[in-house]
Amino acid sequence: MTTREQSDGSEQHTDPATWDVVVLGAGPTGENLADVVVRGGLSAVVVEAELVGGECSYWACMPSKALLRGPEALAAAQAVGGVTGGALDVAATLARRDGFAAHWDDAGQARWLSSAGIDLVRGHGRLTGERTVVVTAEDGSERTLTARHAVAVCTGSTAMVPPVEGLAEVGPWTSREGTSSPEVPGRLVVIGGGVVACELATAWSALGSRVTVLQRGAGLLTGLEPAAGAAVAAGLRGRGVDVRTGVQVRSVRREEGDVVVATGGSDVRADQVLVATGRAAATTHLGLESVGLEPGAFLDVDDSLRVTGVPGSWLYAVGDVNHRALLTHMGKYQARQAGAAIVARARGTGVDLADWSPHVATADTVAVPSVVFSDPQVASVGRTAQQAADAGLPHRVVEYALGNVAGSALYADGYTGTAIAVVDTERQVLLGMTLVGPGVGELLHAATVAVVGEVPIARLWHAVPAFPTMSEIWLRLLETLRDSDSDSGGAQS
Template identity: 65%
Template sequence: MAATDATRAADEAYDVIVLGAGPTGENVADRAHAAGLSAVVVESELVGGECSYWACMPSKALLRPVAARAEGRRVPGLKDAADVPLDVPAVLAHRDAFTSYWKDDGQVRWLDSSGIDLVRGHGRLAGPRRVVVDGGRVLTARHAVAVCTGSRAVLPPVPGLAEARPWTSREATSAKAAPGRLVVVGGGVVGVEMATAWRALGSSVTLLVRGDGLLPRMEPFAGHLVAESLAEAGVFLRTGVEVREVRREAPGGPVTVRLDSDDEIVADELLIATGRAPRTEDIGLDTVGLTAGSWLDVDDSLRVTGVTGGWLYGVGDVNHRALLTHQGKYQARIAGAAISARARGVPILESDRWGAHAATADHLAVPQVVFTDPEAASVGLTAAAAERAGYRTRVIDQDLGAVAGASLYADGYRGRARMVVDLDREVLLGVTFVGSGIAELLHSATVAVAGEVPLERLWHAVPSYPTISEVWLRLLEAYRG
């Protein structure tokens, strides 16, 4: 059946109803349909979701030219050629192309070709297995409803902030021009990536961080190396500060940010990147005994706990397990398999930690890349998190710049690698890389952590020479002594 709109009021039954057509929702529907179940997706915005139009794709399209120029500046024979301003209109046009100009025709065609129905409109639960779209069309689910509505940026309760209409991640990735002066509040992934991008595109950038460092969820050295690079690029970084008040006298006019020190900073735009909340405030959770606006508590098959009958699933950002697109798609594959298995009456073994129906990687092997210069990438537990979890560990650090492949990659290469070892089982609990060009290195670490590969076996995985991957050999040599 072709994709349709929500203009007619009629009760329709599907095996699976999915609220939200981002990457997570699309994958839940696809996995259910591949297993022989009928599926419909309900979406009030663009099919493809946050990642396609306001997050992963536009941000990386903005950041790739920045990284390429930075790397070129460190390569003999390219230094002079690369030391030129970026062509801002070309970069923004490139970004626009990767968002499909904020049109979802291609994504809709994919749903149609996959045999998945689309209902345009805002869907709300109306009791068990029942969804009402914009108060008219009624859908019922034979087996499951999957909430895949994602998350949204949150504005902290700062006087004058909401009235000043600051940027959130959406405005930061879709802006049509580089502001002359940009203040960024927040030292997490969005904050450092957007500070990197807009500084390179010509903005004067001030980065304000409440804590004492950047990227607090990673190993401390990751934030330190990224902070050094941002400062060298001309970003003004202030840590240990809080915003007390924001004023914008006229729409489109300058914005004044007052800090707890009573200092004031005047800018053309203000980006708030301090946290996210679940998009569950108006989807009818109260009709099934849950709290509107809350994160959804789920088991490892992504089934929402506390709902009678076990028909409701919370997949992706809404469950607050790992707010990452690739992790949402992973959860979608797990949820799709669990929904189809239960629909067929196949028992699910909850003790099978790494089986087809358990999203165990959410706890132990979540990979993430921060596309700053240098890149920062990690998977699994940090040393501090492993210690808090009670593991007996050993931490091995290596200078990435000392590896032959890194020296060839760039003059003056700066970077660091760390592996956290579980001494009782002699497997990896976590790995972190910081340096140019290390994003593609992360999957090898993800395989090692998720696969719980014994270090004695990992010793036989020989890295090619001369590549940056040779850091694996150096880490293992340091461990063996």
């Protein structure tokens, strides 16, 4: 490292170290992108100011699902006749959660980066111009990193706290505190009705908290099929959660040790309030203005994840930061596609921008799979009926009670659930699938393959589900589709 003296006599550290690719953010997206380009023969460095492994590893997917799995497993066992006893050990559940979050120690993830041939620079990175990143370390020292081919912004998103009077002042939980709290709050108010709100209301109520959910909209999980949100609301109420929809939070205050949430009706008192009302782009302090972009905004990209509005082919935005599909697995998918595009452009072999090519993220728009780990679970992929209608696609909706399948009856006594398929009646392919019920997350990938592969309905008849499994729902949906076509004379929706 070299230094140069400034006009004020201080020294600025400079390090013109150069890599083929500089990655901002060491979450799953950044890790995977760096791995792809290194495997493709390029060099890569990852810049991270917090923990290597990112939000998913420490404050989202892994700890939240660890909190949810114990109560889910207990409920599944108790739903089978002949199984008696069993209890949830709250302390052991929290300890298991801590283990899955690696006790918030990223040494293992950092070792993986090294083993994969990926360099790591700790500190806050910011763009200062084309292919140039300055990293400020915790001690205030700076070094300059230069990219020969690409800089990839993989900094993700942060929890959004709405501008409600008094809310910021009471120190609300966001998803970070909601997944990492070392103790169970006696009373918890959850503001929001999306995935995070539903999952954490499920988890903390199962662990003994008295939970109230306040949702501004008319229902929960509003981006999914209406039946899904209704089932999750009923499930939460069944476990004692007070679910209130159509509620506007007007102010929040501390009073005699309580958090008091005013809604215009009766106040809600709790020990803690959790805000789960959406995500904001983590781009505020990245130096985007140095390349003509707006700080704090989500970044627009083309299908190869290259940022639009910036000359050249050097800047990419991958994962949550581009707002295409805010899910860990979709960020990893985008990382694979963007990494392949970066390698191809670096080698001069050309990038194929056609749908479903190795260099583009086509699935972002037509085949995004997701699972809500609530009780019941909700698994979905592709378009809902409303989304198909909005797109002007001729379609038919087919539903079947999942509890009527032999495998479901064996899975749990009194199993209830539903499967909703959206079928393109012109092309005769599956546009989307929603499954609601215990354990349905493990059924989702078959639907994802059918949507991505555009498998003709006539061919799906030959994909025989094993008996007696819950996958027999596919046969029942096909039979229902055939019978409805016969009854309607083949009319289209």
